[in-house]
Amino acid sequence: METPKTGDEKTLNYNIWIDGKIIKGSKAKIHLLNQTMHYGAGVFEGIRCYSTQKGPAIFRLKDHMKRLIKSAEYYRIKTFSIQNLVKGAKEVVKQNKFTECYIRPLVYLEPGKMGLETTSTPTHTMIAAWPWDTYLGSENLEKGVSCMISKWRRIDSKQLPVQAKACGNYINSIQAKIEAIENGFHEAIMLNMKGNVTEGPGENVFIVKNNELITPPLTANVLDGITRKSVMIIAREKGFKVSEKNITLEQLLNADEAFFTGTAIEVMPITKINKKKIGGGRVGKVTKQLQESFFNEVHGKGSHEEWLDYVDK
Ligand SMILES: Cc1ncc(COP(=O)(O)O)c(C=O)c1O
Structure with a gap:
C-alpha cells in the first residue's frame, strides 16, 4: 500500500x-x-x-x-x-x-x-x-518497536474526559511523541499520576506474563480502544486469560511480551522499553498469534463477520 x-x-x-x-x-x-x-x-x-x-x-x-x-x-x-x-x-x-x-x-x-x-x-x-500504512511501519509488525517511558503523565480524568477523543487531548500525546522521537525511540508510553502504566500517545498497551494478557483498566485513564476490546475478545476465544489490571512500571519492564493496539498502529509488538529489551528483544509468540488473528478478522477471514461493514452493501 x-x-x-x-x-x-x-x-x-x-x-x-x-x-x-x-x-x-x-x-x-x-x-x-x-x-x-x-x-x-x-x-x-x-x-x-x-x-x-x-x-x-x-x-x-x-x-x-x-x-x-x-x-x-x-x-x-x-x-x-x-x-x-x-x-x-x-x-x-x-x-x-x-x-x-x-x-x-x-x-x-x-x-x-x-x-x-x-x-x-x-x-x-x-x-x-x-491510504495509510500501519502507523510506525509495516516492517515493524514483524520486528517490533522501541518505546520510551515519557516524563509526561497521561491526562487525568479529573482534568479532562479521557474517554472523549477530543482534539485538545492530543497536545498531551504530541509532547510525549516529541520526547520519544528526540530520544531515538519509535514511540512513548505514558504513566498516570499514580505512576501506573496507561497507554501510548494514540494506542493501548498490553503485556503478556506467564501466558496471561494484562491491559490497564479504563480507570487508569486509558481510552476505551476498539482494537483493545477486539483483541481481548480474540484472546479469550483462544483460551488466554485476559485481565484489566493496573500495571506498574516494574511489571511492564519485566513482561514476557508487550504490544500496542490501535486503529492506526493495529497490533504492534514492543521489543524494547527504555534500555530494557522485552522478551529478549524478539517478537513474542502470543503477540504473533494475536496479531495474525486480528489481521484475519479485519480481512474477513475470521469468525467476527459482525465487525465488518461492507462498503458495497
Ligand atoms: C489515546 C488513544 N489510546 C488508544 C487508542 C486506540 O483506540 P482504537 O483501538 O479505538 O483505535 C487511540 C486511538 O484512537 C488513542 O488515541
Whole structure:
C-alpha cells in the first residue's frame, strides 16, 4: 500500500464528505477564526477500511461512530446521526475508489465566533480518507518497536474526559511523541499520576506474563480502544486469560511480551522499553498469534463477520 503524507498533493485532493456532501478535499475551506483551531474544541475518530473477498470492509464502523457521538456529547458538540455518519464513511471510501484506507471523521466548530463559550457554536462534520500504512511501519509488525517511558503523565480524568477523543487531548500525546522521537525511540508510553502504566500517545498497551494478557483498566485513564476490546475478545476465544489490571512500571519492564493496539498502529509488538529489551528483544509468540488473528478478522477471514461493514452493501 502506498503511504502518502497527509500534506501531499494527492492526499489533499481526495474526496471528502462534509455535512452530507462529497467535495474535493482541495476545495474544502475553513476560516482561521474557529474555536477548534484556537482551543482544540473538536472531536474526531480514526477508522480503518480493509480489503476482503467481498470488497472493502470498514472495521467496527458503528462502534467508532458511536464513540464519535459520545465524544461530541462530552463537549455539547452536535453532529450527525449514527446512520448518516456510517453512510458518509462508506460514501467517502466509494467515491475515492479505495480498497484499503484510513478514515478520519472530525467534528469542528463553525468559524466566526471566538472565546471559550463553545456550546452555542454551530458545527460541521467532515469525513476524510486516504491510504495509510500501519502507523510506525509495516516492517515493524514483524520486528517490533522501541518505546520510551515519557516524563509526561497521561491526562487525568479529573482534568479532562479521557474517554472523549477530543482534539485538545492530543497536545498531551504530541509532547510525549516529541520526547520519544528526540530520544531515538519509535514511540512513548505514558504513566498516570499514580505512576501506573496507561497507554501510548494514540494506542493501548498490553503485556503478556506467564501466558496471561494484562491491559490497564479504563480507570487508569486509558481510552476505551476498539482494537483493545477486539483483541481481548480474540484472546479469550483462544483460551488466554485476559485481565484489566493496573500495571506498574516494574511489571511492564519485566513482561514476557508487550504490544500496542490501535486503529492506526493495529497490533504492534514492543521489543524494547527504555534500555530494557522485552522478551529478549524478539517478537513474542502470543503477540504473533494475536496479531495474525486480528489481521484475519479485519480481512474477513475470521469468525467476527459482525465487525465488518461492507462498503458495497
Ligand atoms: C489515546 C488513544 N489510546 C488508544 C487508542 C486506540 O483506540 P482504537 O483501538 O479505538 O483505535 C487511540 C486511538 O484512537 C488513542 O488515541
